[in-house]
Amino acid sequence: MTINLLNTFLLFAILIIITINLSYFCSKDANRYSVIQDERFSIFNLTRSISNWTHTSSSPLIPPYVPFRSTFVTSPKYSLAACRIQKNLSTILLNLFCFLNTPRKFSKTGNSLTVEFRNHISVETCNKTHANHIAMNTTFTTKLAIIRDPVERFLSGFVDKCIHEAEKKDYRCYGCNKDMVCVLKEQYERFKLIAEGRLLSFSYEDRHFAPMSWFCDFDSETIKNYRFLFFGETEEKQSQTIRELMNIFSVHGVDNGTISHIFQELSANRTKHSTSGSAIREKIGKEMRSDPEAMRLLHLIYENDYRIFKLQSPFIQS
Structure with missing residues:
Protein backbone atom coordinates (compact mmCIF):
# COMPACT_ATOMS: atom_id res chain seq x y z
CA MET A 1 0.00 0.00 0.00
CA THR A 2 1.53 3.29 -1.06
CA ILE A 3 1.87 6.24 1.31
CA ASN A 4 -0.65 8.30 -0.71
CA LEU A 5 -3.21 5.50 -0.60
CA LEU A 6 -2.66 5.08 3.13
CA ASN A 7 -3.14 8.82 3.72
CA THR A 8 -6.32 8.78 1.61
CA PHE A 9 -7.69 5.89 3.66
CA LEU A 10 -6.77 7.70 6.90
CA LEU A 11 -8.49 10.89 5.77
CA PHE A 12 -11.62 8.94 4.79
CA ALA A 13 -11.71 7.30 8.22
CA ILE A 14 -11.35 10.68 9.92
CA LEU A 15 -14.24 12.07 7.84
CA ILE A 16 -16.49 9.27 9.08
CA ILE A 17 -15.48 9.95 12.72
CA ILE A 18 -16.10 13.70 12.31
CA THR A 19 -19.55 13.08 10.80
CA ILE A 20 -20.53 10.80 13.70
CA ASN A 21 -19.23 13.30 16.28
CA LEU A 22 -21.05 16.21 14.65
CA SER A 23 -24.36 14.37 14.52
CA TYR A 24 -24.08 13.58 18.22
CA PHE A 25 -22.68 16.76 19.68
CA CYS A 26 -24.73 19.24 17.66
CA SER A 27 -27.71 18.07 19.71
CA LYS A 28 -26.00 18.90 23.00
CA ASP A 29 -25.87 22.07 25.08
CA ALA A 30 -24.08 24.71 22.98
CA ASN A 31 -22.46 26.25 26.05
CA ARG A 32 -20.84 22.94 26.96
CA TYR A 33 -19.80 21.65 23.58
CA SER A 34 -17.68 23.38 21.00
CA VAL A 35 -19.53 22.72 17.76
CA ILE A 36 -20.66 26.16 16.62
CA GLN A 37 -21.83 27.80 13.41
CA ASP A 38 -18.40 28.88 12.21
CA GLU A 39 -16.86 28.12 8.83
CA ARG A 40 -13.55 27.41 10.59
CA PHE A 41 -15.28 24.27 11.89
CA SER A 42 -16.82 23.25 8.57
CA ILE A 43 -16.09 19.78 7.23
CA PHE A 44 -14.03 21.33 4.43
CA ASN A 45 -11.77 23.42 6.67
CA LEU A 46 -11.40 20.75 9.33
CA THR A 47 -10.42 18.05 6.86
CA ARG A 48 -8.10 20.43 5.01
CA SER A 49 -6.26 21.30 8.22
CA ILE A 50 -6.19 17.64 9.26
CA SER A 51 -4.81 16.62 5.87
CA ASN A 52 -2.12 19.30 6.01
CA TRP A 53 -1.16 18.32 9.55
CA THR A 54 -0.95 14.58 8.85
CA HIS A 55 1.21 15.22 5.80
CA THR A 56 3.59 17.74 7.33
CA SER A 57 3.85 17.13 11.06
CA SER A 58 5.93 14.38 12.60
CA SER A 59 6.73 16.34 15.75
CA PRO A 60 5.50 15.02 19.11
CA LEU A 61 4.80 18.63 20.15
CA ILE A 62 1.17 19.71 20.29
CA PRO A 63 0.76 21.96 17.21
CA PRO A 64 -0.28 25.62 17.42
CA TYR A 65 -3.27 27.33 15.81
CA VAL A 66 -5.79 24.52 16.24
CA PRO A 67 -9.36 25.92 15.89
CA PHE A 68 -10.74 25.94 19.42
CA ARG A 69 -13.45 27.51 21.55
CA SER A 70 -12.98 31.30 21.42
Missing part, protein backbone atom coordinates in the same frame (compact mmCIF):
# COMPACT_ATOMS: atom_id res chain seq x y z
CA THR A 71 -15.02 33.97 23.19
CA PHE A 72 -14.63 37.72 22.94
CA VAL A 73 -15.79 40.84 24.70
CA THR A 74 -16.32 44.08 22.83
CA SER A 75 -17.04 47.74 23.46
CA PRO A 76 -18.11 49.36 20.18
CA LYS A 77 -18.32 52.76 21.90
CA TYR A 78 -14.57 52.72 22.54
CA SER A 79 -13.62 50.63 19.47
CA LEU A 80 -12.11 47.99 21.77
CA ALA A 81 -12.29 44.21 21.71
CA ALA A 82 -10.59 41.50 23.73
CA CYS A 83 -10.24 37.77 23.45
CA ARG A 84 -10.80 35.79 26.64
CA ILE A 85 -8.25 33.04 27.27
CA GLN A 86 -9.05 30.88 30.29
CA LYS A 87 -6.69 31.50 33.25
CA ASN A 88 -5.56 34.79 31.68
CA LEU A 89 -7.83 37.25 33.52
CA SER A 90 -10.84 36.01 31.55
CA THR A 91 -13.29 36.79 34.39
CA ILE A 92 -11.89 40.29 34.80
CA LEU A 93 -12.12 40.98 31.06
CA LEU A 94 -15.77 39.93 31.03
CA ASN A 95 -16.53 42.23 33.96
CA LEU A 96 -14.43 45.11 32.62
CA PHE A 97 -16.19 45.26 29.28
CA CYS A 98 -19.59 44.87 30.92
CA PHE A 99 -18.72 47.86 33.10
CA LEU A 100 -17.51 49.90 30.10
CA ASN A 101 -20.76 49.22 28.22
CA THR A 102 -23.28 49.47 31.07
CA PRO A 103 -21.53 51.28 33.97
CA ARG A 104 -24.67 52.36 35.83
CA LYS A 105 -26.46 49.02 35.57
CA PHE A 106 -23.28 47.13 36.43
CA SER A 107 -22.65 49.20 39.57
CA LYS A 108 -26.31 49.29 40.59
CA THR A 109 -26.53 45.51 40.75
CA GLY A 110 -23.49 45.33 43.02
CA ASN A 111 -21.15 43.52 40.66
CA SER A 112 -17.42 43.66 41.27
CA LEU A 113 -14.78 43.77 38.58
CA THR A 114 -12.88 40.96 40.27
CA VAL A 115 -15.69 38.66 41.41
CA GLU A 116 -17.30 35.90 39.35
CA PHE A 117 -19.88 37.46 37.05
CA ARG A 118 -23.30 37.52 38.64
CA ASN A 119 -26.59 36.76 36.94
CA HIS A 120 -28.14 40.14 37.76
CA ILE A 121 -27.19 41.31 34.27
CA SER A 122 -27.40 39.00 31.30
CA VAL A 123 -24.43 38.63 29.02
CA GLU A 124 -26.57 39.94 26.15
CA THR A 125 -27.32 43.11 28.12
CA CYS A 126 -23.66 43.63 28.93
CA ASN A 127 -22.27 43.41 25.43
CA LYS A 128 -21.86 41.28 22.36
CA THR A 129 -19.70 38.95 24.41
CA HIS A 130 -19.83 36.04 21.98
CA ALA A 131 -19.14 38.05 18.84
CA ASN A 132 -17.26 36.00 16.26
CA HIS A 133 -14.29 36.70 14.02
CA ILE A 134 -12.89 39.58 16.04
CA ALA A 135 -9.43 38.79 14.72
CA MET A 136 -10.43 39.98 11.24
CA ASN A 137 -13.00 42.59 12.27
CA THR A 138 -11.99 46.14 11.28
CA THR A 139 -14.64 47.76 13.51
CA PHE A 140 -12.31 47.62 16.50
CA THR A 141 -9.15 49.70 16.46
CA THR A 142 -7.50 47.62 19.17
CA LYS A 143 -7.89 43.90 19.74
CA LEU A 144 -6.44 42.77 23.06
CA ALA A 145 -5.27 39.42 24.31
CA ILE A 146 -3.60 38.73 27.64
CA ILE A 147 -0.87 36.12 27.68
CA ARG A 148 1.26 34.66 30.44
CA ASP A 149 4.00 32.09 30.87
CA PRO A 150 2.41 28.83 29.63
CA VAL A 151 3.73 26.63 32.45
CA GLU A 152 2.69 29.18 35.09
CA ARG A 153 -0.73 29.32 33.45
CA PHE A 154 -1.04 25.53 33.67
CA LEU A 155 0.16 25.57 37.29
CA SER A 156 -2.44 28.21 38.18
CA GLY A 157 -5.16 26.16 36.50
CA PHE A 158 -4.02 22.93 38.16
CA VAL A 159 -4.11 24.42 41.66
CA ASP A 160 -7.46 26.09 41.04
CA LYS A 161 -9.25 23.25 39.23
CA CYS A 162 -7.48 20.04 40.25
CA ILE A 163 -6.91 20.86 43.92
CA HIS A 164 -9.35 23.54 45.12
CA GLU A 165 -12.36 22.64 42.96
CA ALA A 166 -11.63 18.90 43.12
CA GLU A 167 -12.14 18.96 46.89
CA LYS A 168 -15.87 19.31 46.27
CA LYS A 169 -16.04 17.84 42.76
CA ASP A 170 -13.93 14.69 42.67
CA TYR A 171 -14.63 14.20 38.95
CA ARG A 172 -12.59 17.31 38.18
CA CYS A 173 -9.36 16.74 36.28
CA TYR A 174 -10.40 13.28 35.12
CA GLY A 175 -10.49 11.87 38.65
CA CYS A 176 -6.69 12.03 38.87
CA ASN A 177 -6.86 12.90 42.59
CA LYS A 178 -4.31 15.76 42.50
CA ASP A 179 -1.82 13.73 40.44
CA MET A 180 -0.32 16.25 38.00
CA VAL A 181 1.32 13.67 35.74
CA CYS A 182 -2.01 11.85 35.44
CA VAL A 183 -3.70 15.10 34.35
CA LEU A 184 -0.92 15.97 31.90
CA LYS A 185 -0.98 12.52 30.30
CA GLU A 186 -4.74 12.77 29.82
CA GLN A 187 -4.48 16.29 28.41
CA TYR A 188 -1.66 15.40 26.04
CA GLU A 189 -3.66 12.55 24.54
CA ARG A 190 -6.81 14.67 24.32
CA PHE A 191 -4.96 17.57 22.69
CA LYS A 192 -3.48 15.20 20.10
CA LEU A 193 -6.98 13.96 19.27
CA ILE A 194 -8.35 17.50 19.05
CA ALA A 195 -5.47 18.60 16.81
CA GLU A 196 -6.14 15.62 14.53
CA GLY A 197 -9.85 16.44 14.38
CA ARG A 198 -10.79 13.21 16.13
CA LEU A 199 -12.31 14.80 19.25
CA LEU A 200 -14.85 17.58 18.78
CA SER A 201 -16.26 17.93 22.30
CA PHE A 202 -14.08 19.93 24.67
CA SER A 203 -14.00 19.19 28.37
CA TYR A 204 -13.98 21.74 31.17
CA GLU A 205 -10.30 20.91 31.65
CA ASP A 206 -9.51 21.24 27.94
CA ARG A 207 -10.78 24.81 28.00
CA HIS A 208 -8.54 25.76 30.91
CA PHE A 209 -5.39 23.89 29.85
CA ALA A 210 -5.43 24.23 26.05
CA PRO A 211 -2.45 26.05 24.51
CA MET A 212 -2.99 29.80 24.26
CA SER A 213 -2.36 29.72 20.51
CA TRP A 214 -5.56 27.68 20.11
CA PHE A 215 -7.74 30.57 21.29
CA CYS A 216 -8.83 33.86 19.69
CA ASP A 217 -9.07 32.53 16.10
CA PHE A 218 -5.29 32.78 16.05
CA ASP A 219 -3.40 31.67 12.99
CA SER A 220 -0.09 32.80 11.49
CA GLU A 221 -1.78 35.90 10.01
CA THR A 222 -4.60 36.88 12.39
CA ILE A 223 -2.26 36.83 15.38
CA LYS A 224 -0.61 39.94 13.91
CA ASN A 225 -3.84 41.90 14.47
CA TYR A 226 -3.67 41.63 18.27
CA ARG A 227 -2.03 43.74 20.91
CA PHE A 228 -0.69 41.50 23.66
CA LEU A 229 -0.42 42.32 27.33
CA PHE A 230 1.85 40.03 29.34
CA PHE A 231 0.53 39.07 32.77
CA GLY A 232 3.46 38.19 35.01
CA GLU A 233 3.50 36.21 38.23
CA THR A 234 4.81 38.94 40.57
CA GLU A 235 2.79 41.77 42.04
CA GLU A 236 5.07 44.30 40.33
CA LYS A 237 4.55 42.77 36.88
CA GLN A 238 0.81 42.48 37.40
CA SER A 239 0.60 46.13 38.42
CA GLN A 240 2.49 47.04 35.25
CA THR A 241 -0.06 45.11 33.16
CA ILE A 242 -2.93 46.98 34.83
CA ARG A 243 -1.24 50.31 34.08
CA GLU A 244 -0.74 49.33 30.44
CA LEU A 245 -4.42 48.42 30.20
CA MET A 246 -5.44 51.75 31.71
CA ASN A 247 -3.26 53.56 29.15
CA ILE A 248 -5.07 51.73 26.36
CA PHE A 249 -8.43 52.73 27.84
CA SER A 250 -7.27 56.34 28.00
CA VAL A 251 -6.16 56.37 24.36
CA HIS A 252 -9.58 55.01 23.39
CA GLY A 253 -11.43 57.81 25.16
CA VAL A 254 -12.48 56.21 28.44
CA ASP A 255 -12.91 59.08 30.94
CA ASN A 256 -10.47 59.58 33.81
CA GLY A 257 -13.06 58.88 36.50
CA THR A 258 -13.89 55.48 35.03
CA ILE A 259 -10.21 54.65 34.60
CA SER A 260 -9.47 55.65 38.20
CA HIS A 261 -12.28 53.43 39.51
CA ILE A 262 -11.12 50.45 37.46
CA PHE A 263 -7.49 50.93 38.44
CA GLN A 264 -8.27 51.14 42.16
CA GLU A 265 -10.48 48.05 42.16
CA LEU A 266 -8.10 45.92 40.09
CA SER A 267 -5.13 47.00 42.20
CA ALA A 268 -6.87 46.26 45.50
CA ASN A 269 -8.51 42.93 44.71
CA ARG A 270 -7.95 39.68 42.89
CA THR A 271 -10.38 37.11 41.56
CA LYS A 272 -11.27 34.09 43.68
CA HIS A 273 -9.60 31.94 41.00
CA SER A 274 -6.23 33.60 41.51
CA THR A 275 -3.54 31.34 42.98
CA SER A 276 -0.58 33.68 42.52
CA GLY A 277 1.58 33.92 45.61
CA SER A 278 -0.25 31.22 47.56
CA ALA A 279 1.63 28.64 49.64
CA ILE A 280 0.00 25.73 47.82
CA ARG A 281 0.96 27.23 44.46
CA GLU A 282 4.59 27.52 45.56
CA LYS A 283 4.63 23.94 46.91
CA ILE A 284 3.05 22.39 43.82
CA GLY A 285 5.33 24.48 41.59
CA LYS A 286 8.46 23.11 43.26
CA GLU A 287 7.18 19.55 42.96
CA MET A 288 6.34 20.11 39.30
CA ARG A 289 9.79 21.45 38.39
CA SER A 290 11.53 18.55 40.12
CA ASP A 291 9.44 15.92 38.31
CA PRO A 292 11.07 14.95 34.96
CA GLU A 293 7.89 13.34 33.61
CA ALA A 294 5.75 16.38 34.40
CA MET A 295 8.28 18.67 32.72
CA ARG A 296 8.50 16.36 29.68
CA LEU A 297 4.74 16.48 29.19
CA LEU A 298 4.59 20.24 29.77
CA HIS A 299 7.25 20.64 27.09
CA LEU A 300 5.24 18.57 24.61
CA ILE A 301 2.04 20.53 25.27
CA TYR A 302 3.31 24.09 25.61
CA GLU A 303 6.63 24.45 23.77
CA ASN A 304 4.90 25.90 20.70
CA ASP A 305 3.22 28.53 22.88
CA TYR A 306 6.65 29.69 24.00
CA ARG A 307 7.74 29.93 20.38
CA ILE A 308 4.58 31.62 19.06
CA PHE A 309 4.50 34.32 21.75
CA LYS A 310 8.29 34.72 21.89
CA LEU A 311 8.54 33.81 25.56
CA GLN A 312 11.60 32.31 27.20
CA SER A 313 11.11 28.56 27.38
CA PRO A 314 12.13 26.73 30.59
CA PHE A 315 12.82 23.57 28.63
CA ILE A 316 16.24 22.44 27.44
CA GLN A 317 16.40 22.67 23.68
CA SER A 318 17.99 19.86 21.75
Whole structure:
Protein backbone atom coordinates (compact mmCIF):
# COMPACT_ATOMS: atom_id res chain seq x y z
CA MET A 1 0.00 0.00 0.00
CA THR A 2 1.53 3.29 -1.06
CA ILE A 3 1.87 6.24 1.31
CA ASN A 4 -0.65 8.30 -0.71
CA LEU A 5 -3.21 5.50 -0.60
CA LEU A 6 -2.66 5.08 3.13
CA ASN A 7 -3.14 8.82 3.72
CA THR A 8 -6.32 8.78 1.61
CA PHE A 9 -7.69 5.89 3.66
CA LEU A 10 -6.77 7.70 6.90
CA LEU A 11 -8.49 10.89 5.77
CA PHE A 12 -11.62 8.94 4.79
CA ALA A 13 -11.71 7.30 8.22
CA ILE A 14 -11.35 10.68 9.92
CA LEU A 15 -14.24 12.07 7.84
CA ILE A 16 -16.49 9.27 9.08
CA ILE A 17 -15.48 9.95 12.72
CA ILE A 18 -16.10 13.70 12.31
CA THR A 19 -19.55 13.08 10.80
CA ILE A 20 -20.53 10.80 13.70
CA ASN A 21 -19.23 13.30 16.28
CA LEU A 22 -21.05 16.21 14.65
CA SER A 23 -24.36 14.37 14.52
CA TYR A 24 -24.08 13.58 18.22
CA PHE A 25 -22.68 16.76 19.68
CA CYS A 26 -24.73 19.24 17.66
CA SER A 27 -27.71 18.07 19.71
CA LYS A 28 -26.00 18.90 23.00
CA ASP A 29 -25.87 22.07 25.08
CA ALA A 30 -24.08 24.71 22.98
CA ASN A 31 -22.46 26.25 26.05
CA ARG A 32 -20.84 22.94 26.96
CA TYR A 33 -19.80 21.65 23.58
CA SER A 34 -17.68 23.38 21.00
CA VAL A 35 -19.53 22.72 17.76
CA ILE A 36 -20.66 26.16 16.62
CA GLN A 37 -21.83 27.80 13.41
CA ASP A 38 -18.40 28.88 12.21
CA GLU A 39 -16.86 28.12 8.83
CA ARG A 40 -13.55 27.41 10.59
CA PHE A 41 -15.28 24.27 11.89
CA SER A 42 -16.82 23.25 8.57
CA ILE A 43 -16.09 19.78 7.23
CA PHE A 44 -14.03 21.33 4.43
CA ASN A 45 -11.77 23.42 6.67
CA LEU A 46 -11.40 20.75 9.33
CA THR A 47 -10.42 18.05 6.86
CA ARG A 48 -8.10 20.43 5.01
CA SER A 49 -6.26 21.30 8.22
CA ILE A 50 -6.19 17.64 9.26
CA SER A 51 -4.81 16.62 5.87
CA ASN A 52 -2.12 19.30 6.01
CA TRP A 53 -1.16 18.32 9.55
CA THR A 54 -0.95 14.58 8.85
CA HIS A 55 1.21 15.22 5.80
CA THR A 56 3.59 17.74 7.33
CA SER A 57 3.85 17.13 11.06
CA SER A 58 5.93 14.38 12.60
CA SER A 59 6.73 16.34 15.75
CA PRO A 60 5.50 15.02 19.11
CA LEU A 61 4.80 18.63 20.15
CA ILE A 62 1.17 19.71 20.29
CA PRO A 63 0.76 21.96 17.21
CA PRO A 64 -0.28 25.62 17.42
CA TYR A 65 -3.27 27.33 15.81
CA VAL A 66 -5.79 24.52 16.24
CA PRO A 67 -9.36 25.92 15.89
CA PHE A 68 -10.74 25.94 19.42
CA ARG A 69 -13.45 27.51 21.55
CA SER A 70 -12.98 31.30 21.42
CA THR A 71 -15.02 33.97 23.19
CA PHE A 72 -14.63 37.72 22.94
CA VAL A 73 -15.79 40.84 24.70
CA THR A 74 -16.32 44.08 22.83
CA SER A 75 -17.04 47.74 23.46
CA PRO A 76 -18.11 49.36 20.18
CA LYS A 77 -18.32 52.76 21.90
CA TYR A 78 -14.57 52.72 22.54
CA SER A 79 -13.62 50.63 19.47
CA LEU A 80 -12.11 47.99 21.77
CA ALA A 81 -12.29 44.21 21.71
CA ALA A 82 -10.59 41.50 23.73
CA CYS A 83 -10.24 37.77 23.45
CA ARG A 84 -10.80 35.79 26.64
CA ILE A 85 -8.25 33.04 27.27
CA GLN A 86 -9.05 30.88 30.29
CA LYS A 87 -6.69 31.50 33.25
CA ASN A 88 -5.56 34.79 31.68
CA LEU A 89 -7.83 37.25 33.52
CA SER A 90 -10.84 36.01 31.55
CA THR A 91 -13.29 36.79 34.39
CA ILE A 92 -11.89 40.29 34.80
CA LEU A 93 -12.12 40.98 31.06
CA LEU A 94 -15.77 39.93 31.03
CA ASN A 95 -16.53 42.23 33.96
CA LEU A 96 -14.43 45.11 32.62
CA PHE A 97 -16.19 45.26 29.28
CA CYS A 98 -19.59 44.87 30.92
CA PHE A 99 -18.72 47.86 33.10
CA LEU A 100 -17.51 49.90 30.10
CA ASN A 101 -20.76 49.22 28.22
CA THR A 102 -23.28 49.47 31.07
CA PRO A 103 -21.53 51.28 33.97
CA ARG A 104 -24.67 52.36 35.83
CA LYS A 105 -26.46 49.02 35.57
CA PHE A 106 -23.28 47.13 36.43
CA SER A 107 -22.65 49.20 39.57
CA LYS A 108 -26.31 49.29 40.59
CA THR A 109 -26.53 45.51 40.75
CA GLY A 110 -23.49 45.33 43.02
CA ASN A 111 -21.15 43.52 40.66
CA SER A 112 -17.42 43.66 41.27
CA LEU A 113 -14.78 43.77 38.58
CA THR A 114 -12.88 40.96 40.27
CA VAL A 115 -15.69 38.66 41.41
CA GLU A 116 -17.30 35.90 39.35
CA PHE A 117 -19.88 37.46 37.05
CA ARG A 118 -23.30 37.52 38.64
CA ASN A 119 -26.59 36.76 36.94
CA HIS A 120 -28.14 40.14 37.76
CA ILE A 121 -27.19 41.31 34.27
CA SER A 122 -27.40 39.00 31.30
CA VAL A 123 -24.43 38.63 29.02
CA GLU A 124 -26.57 39.94 26.15
CA THR A 125 -27.32 43.11 28.12
CA CYS A 126 -23.66 43.63 28.93
CA ASN A 127 -22.27 43.41 25.43
CA LYS A 128 -21.86 41.28 22.36
CA THR A 129 -19.70 38.95 24.41
CA HIS A 130 -19.83 36.04 21.98
CA ALA A 131 -19.14 38.05 18.84
CA ASN A 132 -17.26 36.00 16.26
CA HIS A 133 -14.29 36.70 14.02
CA ILE A 134 -12.89 39.58 16.04
CA ALA A 135 -9.43 38.79 14.72
CA MET A 136 -10.43 39.98 11.24
CA ASN A 137 -13.00 42.59 12.27
CA THR A 138 -11.99 46.14 11.28
CA THR A 139 -14.64 47.76 13.51
CA PHE A 140 -12.31 47.62 16.50
CA THR A 141 -9.15 49.70 16.46
CA THR A 142 -7.50 47.62 19.17
CA LYS A 143 -7.89 43.90 19.74
CA LEU A 144 -6.44 42.77 23.06
CA ALA A 145 -5.27 39.42 24.31
CA ILE A 146 -3.60 38.73 27.64
CA ILE A 147 -0.87 36.12 27.68
CA ARG A 148 1.26 34.66 30.44
CA ASP A 149 4.00 32.09 30.87
CA PRO A 150 2.41 28.83 29.63
CA VAL A 151 3.73 26.63 32.45
CA GLU A 152 2.69 29.18 35.09
CA ARG A 153 -0.73 29.32 33.45
CA PHE A 154 -1.04 25.53 33.67
CA LEU A 155 0.16 25.57 37.29
CA SER A 156 -2.44 28.21 38.18
CA GLY A 157 -5.16 26.16 36.50
CA PHE A 158 -4.02 22.93 38.16
CA VAL A 159 -4.11 24.42 41.66
CA ASP A 160 -7.46 26.09 41.04
CA LYS A 161 -9.25 23.25 39.23
CA CYS A 162 -7.48 20.04 40.25
CA ILE A 163 -6.91 20.86 43.92
CA HIS A 164 -9.35 23.54 45.12
CA GLU A 165 -12.36 22.64 42.96
CA ALA A 166 -11.63 18.90 43.12
CA GLU A 167 -12.14 18.96 46.89
CA LYS A 168 -15.87 19.31 46.27
CA LYS A 169 -16.04 17.84 42.76
CA ASP A 170 -13.93 14.69 42.67
CA TYR A 171 -14.63 14.20 38.95
CA ARG A 172 -12.59 17.31 38.18
CA CYS A 173 -9.36 16.74 36.28
CA TYR A 174 -10.40 13.28 35.12
CA GLY A 175 -10.49 11.87 38.65
CA CYS A 176 -6.69 12.03 38.87
CA ASN A 177 -6.86 12.90 42.59
CA LYS A 178 -4.31 15.76 42.50
CA ASP A 179 -1.82 13.73 40.44
CA MET A 180 -0.32 16.25 38.00
CA VAL A 181 1.32 13.67 35.74
CA CYS A 182 -2.01 11.85 35.44
CA VAL A 183 -3.70 15.10 34.35
CA LEU A 184 -0.92 15.97 31.90
CA LYS A 185 -0.98 12.52 30.30
CA GLU A 186 -4.74 12.77 29.82
CA GLN A 187 -4.48 16.29 28.41
CA TYR A 188 -1.66 15.40 26.04
CA GLU A 189 -3.66 12.55 24.54
CA ARG A 190 -6.81 14.67 24.32
CA PHE A 191 -4.96 17.57 22.69
CA LYS A 192 -3.48 15.20 20.10
CA LEU A 193 -6.98 13.96 19.27
CA ILE A 194 -8.35 17.50 19.05
CA ALA A 195 -5.47 18.60 16.81
CA GLU A 196 -6.14 15.62 14.53
CA GLY A 197 -9.85 16.44 14.38
CA ARG A 198 -10.79 13.21 16.13
CA LEU A 199 -12.31 14.80 19.25
CA LEU A 200 -14.85 17.58 18.78
CA SER A 201 -16.26 17.93 22.30
CA PHE A 202 -14.08 19.93 24.67
CA SER A 203 -14.00 19.19 28.37
CA TYR A 204 -13.98 21.74 31.17
CA GLU A 205 -10.30 20.91 31.65
CA ASP A 206 -9.51 21.24 27.94
CA ARG A 207 -10.78 24.81 28.00
CA HIS A 208 -8.54 25.76 30.91
CA PHE A 209 -5.39 23.89 29.85
CA ALA A 210 -5.43 24.23 26.05
CA PRO A 211 -2.45 26.05 24.51
CA MET A 212 -2.99 29.80 24.26
CA SER A 213 -2.36 29.72 20.51
CA TRP A 214 -5.56 27.68 20.11
CA PHE A 215 -7.74 30.57 21.29
CA CYS A 216 -8.83 33.86 19.69
CA ASP A 217 -9.07 32.53 16.10
CA PHE A 218 -5.29 32.78 16.05
CA ASP A 219 -3.40 31.67 12.99
CA SER A 220 -0.09 32.80 11.49
CA GLU A 221 -1.78 35.90 10.01
CA THR A 222 -4.60 36.88 12.39
CA ILE A 223 -2.26 36.83 15.38
CA LYS A 224 -0.61 39.94 13.91
CA ASN A 225 -3.84 41.90 14.47
CA TYR A 226 -3.67 41.63 18.27
CA ARG A 227 -2.03 43.74 20.91
CA PHE A 228 -0.69 41.50 23.66
CA LEU A 229 -0.42 42.32 27.33
CA PHE A 230 1.85 40.03 29.34
CA PHE A 231 0.53 39.07 32.77
CA GLY A 232 3.46 38.19 35.01
CA GLU A 233 3.50 36.21 38.23
CA THR A 234 4.81 38.94 40.57
CA GLU A 235 2.79 41.77 42.04
CA GLU A 236 5.07 44.30 40.33
CA LYS A 237 4.55 42.77 36.88
CA GLN A 238 0.81 42.48 37.40
CA SER A 239 0.60 46.13 38.42
CA GLN A 240 2.49 47.04 35.25
CA THR A 241 -0.06 45.11 33.16
CA ILE A 242 -2.93 46.98 34.83
CA ARG A 243 -1.24 50.31 34.08
CA GLU A 244 -0.74 49.33 30.44
CA LEU A 245 -4.42 48.42 30.20
CA MET A 246 -5.44 51.75 31.71
CA ASN A 247 -3.26 53.56 29.15
CA ILE A 248 -5.07 51.73 26.36
CA PHE A 249 -8.43 52.73 27.84
CA SER A 250 -7.27 56.34 28.00
CA VAL A 251 -6.16 56.37 24.36
CA HIS A 252 -9.58 55.01 23.39
CA GLY A 253 -11.43 57.81 25.16
CA VAL A 254 -12.48 56.21 28.44
CA ASP A 255 -12.91 59.08 30.94
CA ASN A 256 -10.47 59.58 33.81
CA GLY A 257 -13.06 58.88 36.50
CA THR A 258 -13.89 55.48 35.03
CA ILE A 259 -10.21 54.65 34.60
CA SER A 260 -9.47 55.65 38.20
CA HIS A 261 -12.28 53.43 39.51
CA ILE A 262 -11.12 50.45 37.46
CA PHE A 263 -7.49 50.93 38.44
CA GLN A 264 -8.27 51.14 42.16
CA GLU A 265 -10.48 48.05 42.16
CA LEU A 266 -8.10 45.92 40.09
CA SER A 267 -5.13 47.00 42.20
CA ALA A 268 -6.87 46.26 45.50
CA ASN A 269 -8.51 42.93 44.71
CA ARG A 270 -7.95 39.68 42.89
CA THR A 271 -10.38 37.11 41.56
CA LYS A 272 -11.27 34.09 43.68
CA HIS A 273 -9.60 31.94 41.00
CA SER A 274 -6.23 33.60 41.51
CA THR A 275 -3.54 31.34 42.98
CA SER A 276 -0.58 33.68 42.52
CA GLY A 277 1.58 33.92 45.61
CA SER A 278 -0.25 31.22 47.56
CA ALA A 279 1.63 28.64 49.64
CA ILE A 280 0.00 25.73 47.82
CA ARG A 281 0.96 27.23 44.46
CA GLU A 282 4.59 27.52 45.56
CA LYS A 283 4.63 23.94 46.91
CA ILE A 284 3.05 22.39 43.82
CA GLY A 285 5.33 24.48 41.59
CA LYS A 286 8.46 23.11 43.26
CA GLU A 287 7.18 19.55 42.96
CA MET A 288 6.34 20.11 39.30
CA ARG A 289 9.79 21.45 38.39
CA SER A 290 11.53 18.55 40.12
CA ASP A 291 9.44 15.92 38.31
CA PRO A 292 11.07 14.95 34.96
CA GLU A 293 7.89 13.34 33.61
CA ALA A 294 5.75 16.38 34.40
CA MET A 295 8.28 18.67 32.72
CA ARG A 296 8.50 16.36 29.68
CA LEU A 297 4.74 16.48 29.19
CA LEU A 298 4.59 20.24 29.77
CA HIS A 299 7.25 20.64 27.09
CA LEU A 300 5.24 18.57 24.61
CA ILE A 301 2.04 20.53 25.27
CA TYR A 302 3.31 24.09 25.61
CA GLU A 303 6.63 24.45 23.77
CA ASN A 304 4.90 25.90 20.70
CA ASP A 305 3.22 28.53 22.88
CA TYR A 306 6.65 29.69 24.00
CA ARG A 307 7.74 29.93 20.38
CA ILE A 308 4.58 31.62 19.06
CA PHE A 309 4.50 34.32 21.75
CA LYS A 310 8.29 34.72 21.89
CA LEU A 311 8.54 33.81 25.56
CA GLN A 312 11.60 32.31 27.20
CA SER A 313 11.11 28.56 27.38
CA PRO A 314 12.13 26.73 30.59
CA PHE A 315 12.82 23.57 28.63
CA ILE A 316 16.24 22.44 27.44
CA GLN A 317 16.40 22.67 23.68
CA SER A 318 17.99 19.86 21.75
